[in-house]
Amino acid sequence: MRPPNVSINGQARWRPASWPSSGLMRRRMIWGYVFIAIPILWLLVFSLGPILFSGWVSLHRWDMITPVAQMPYTGLENYDYIFTRDNVFPKALGNTFLFAIGGVTTNVILGLAFALLLNTKIRGRTLWRVLYFLPVITAPLALGVIFAFMFNRNYGVINNLLVALNLPRQGFLNDPNQAMFVLIAIAVYQYVGYYIVIYLAGLQDIPQDYYDAARVDGASYWQELWYITLPLLRPVMLFIIVTNTIGALQVFDLVFATTGGAPANSTMTVVLYMYNTAFKYSRMGRASAMAFVLFGIILLITIVQLRLFRDRTTA
Amino acid sequence: MMQERNLLLERLGTALKYAILIIGAIMMVFPFAWMLDASLMTSSEIQRRPPALYPAEVQWQNFTQLLDVLPFGRLYLNSLIVTISTVIGVLFTSSLAGFAFAKYQFPGREVLFYIILATMMIPFFVTLIPVFYIVRQLGWIDSYQGLILPSITSAYGIFLMRQFIVSIPDELLDAARIDGAPEPMIYWRIIIPLTRPALATLGTFVFIGSWNAFLWPLLVINSRDLYTVPLGLNTLRTFAAEARNLNLLMSGTVLSVVPTLILFIFLQRYFIQGITLTGLKG
Incomplete structure (x- = not known):
């Protein structure tokens, strides 16, 4: 028996998402639940549940061996500790900010410059794009290994180049004043290609008419850039700043592969320190508190981003 | 006269544009090239002062040695x-x-x-x-x-x-x-x-x-x-923390990055599409 189709067609689209009336609709509703069952269960067990659990753990002292029901409640003690008595965490937080701000600023400017170049009349655009994109898909761990070799104090190609130019050797990753900047440079190297591609997409969305009109009025290239391109790229730039900041605040692999936080904790970042606190020193409560502090910062950035986007779309 | 100067400026601009792009591309590819280069050297070539720029004899056996480790x-x-x-x-x-x-x-x-x-x-x-x-x-x-x-x-x-x-x-x-x-x-x-x-x-x-x-x-x-x-x-x-195994470390790095590089070169269209599709609308 085939079900009658006329009424289903009409109703399915206009009915609001409430209890369906016909038996057929109800059967279809059940399929909807069946299809989302596993994904929702999985997100509950491996994402939503854990974040609540993590918040709970941050209020306790826990070594992951004591049964969960018996971990001693300590209130906000862990948060108090990491900010007032821990001598590494504030430093790690500062390092992480420095890493994010340095990398994001450079990416936003450098990415724009190269995207503008690639958006002009140019030969082999695909080839350029591929070349600039290669580091993006390479494992940060592998890049860390390569750059640790290149920046090596004794055998590194960069120091040898400096010597060849009669310049003094640098400590780079061994120098507490330089190491973080080397890491920023590596991170820019890795991700600038990604932002070039995003900028290019944004540039290609700008209608050519604007430029034609500006040219009729005799605008120079720089005037076009300042009065047309940059204002219209604002949403793209905002997107790049936010995603890049959120990503950079979570850096782990690169630091792990190059310095491990050394020298003198000058490259220690929040996630790396959290990892050490949890899995080397078995202090799950403190580590969870660190995770929550960073999470709060990321959430704040996300909310600001949503606000800014909404303002732009409604304005 | 004026036109000639404009043409000259335009040519100069184009040359500068390509020069910047080429320098950028070299910087992008250099670490990969250097990794490959070092992966085919002997360890004494890497440690020499000044170090070798390329292997005197290509050391393919680095890779077989690596597979033993x-x-x-x-x-x-x-x-x-x-x-x-x-x-x-x-x-x-x-x-x-x-x-x-x-x-x-x-x-x-x-x-x-x-x-x-x-x-x-x-x-x-x-x-x-x-x-x-x-x-x-x-x-x-x-x-x-x-x-x-x-x-x-x-x-x-x-x-x-x-x-x-x-x-x-x-x-x-x-x-x-x-x-x-x-x-x-x-x-x-x-x-x-x-x-x-x-x-x-x-x-x-x-x-x-x-x-x-x-x-x-x-x-x-x-x-x-x-x-x-x-x-x-x-x-x-x-x-490979000790210098004498840096060449093996580099051959290992070559083997670990090559699969994603190959995948990317074949599927780059999907990557670029994906970024423009998901990145902006997200």
Whole structure:
């Protein structure tokens, strides 16, 4: 028996998402639940549940061996500790900010410059794009290994180049004043290609008419850039700043592969320190508190981003 | 006179443009080239002062020596098993849930979808400790399950597939229903073929992410038989801390980055598409 189709067609689209009336609709509703069952269960067990659990753990002292029901409640003690008595965490937080701000600023400017170049009349655009994109898909761990070799104090190609130019050797990753900047440079190297591609997409969305009109009025290239391109790229730039900041605040692999936080904790970042606190020193409560502090910062950035986007779309 | 000068300026501008692009491209490729170069040198060539710029004789045996230290065949196999299972899992659950959210009406749909959107904002590191604990309670430490199962759903993937499936006309689904097709068959025969571009994009991203993943495998895997490529590279890194093995370290790095590079060169269209598609609309 085939079900009658006329009424289903009409109703399915206009009915609001409430209890369906016909038996057929109800059967279809059940399929909807069946299809989302596993994904929702999985997100509950491996994402939503854990974040609540993590918040709970941050209020306790826990070594992951004591049964969960018996971990001693300590209130906000862990948060108090990491900010007032821990001598590494504030430093790690500062390092992480420095890493994010340095990398994001450079990416936003450098990415724009190269995207503008690639958006002009140019030969082999695909080839350029591929070349600039290669580091993006390479494992940060592998890049860390390569750059640790290149920046090596004794055998590194960069120091040898400096010597060849009669310049003094640098400590780079061994120098507490330089190491973080080397890491920023590596991170820019890795991700600038990604932002070039995003900028290019944004540039290609700008209608050519604007430029034609500006040219009729005799605008120079720089005037076009300042009065047309940059204002219209604002949403793209905002997107790049936010995603890049959120990503950079979570850096782990690169630091792990190059310095491990050394020298003198000058490259220690929040996630790396959290990892050490949890899995080397078995202090799950403190580590969870660190995770929550960073999470709060990321959430704040996300909310600001949503606000800014909404303002732009409604304005 | 004036025109000549303008033409000259324009030529100069073009030359400068290409010069900057070429310098940039060289900087992008140089680390890879240097890695390959060093992977074919002897260790004394690397340590010499000034060091050799290229191997006097290409040292292919570095790679055979490397395989004695680190069983790369096994690493590749493990990484492939984990990566392919993860990709299949994410594509399946994302398209299924995306389909349900796009094309079915059921109470709680809006609320659940908002929960999915909220889940997208949860960074990996916040759930690291609890997920590790759960995986340990489930007895999945040091196993493929432990590597694969926690990451077979992605809130982002569900969101992406839902946005894509919404634009498929209802008439197509209804026509199949009139022919008596059951709902799972509609998913398999209509939704999957029509979402192929989105699946390809999502798949390539998940593939790269899973192949390059390091922190989670580092926590979950202990035995060398289950090492993925990044774990292998990490052991090699500690092994080669002394300068005399830097050439082997570089050959190991070559072997670990080559698969993603090859994949990218063949699938670069999907990457670029994917970024422009997902990045801006996100």
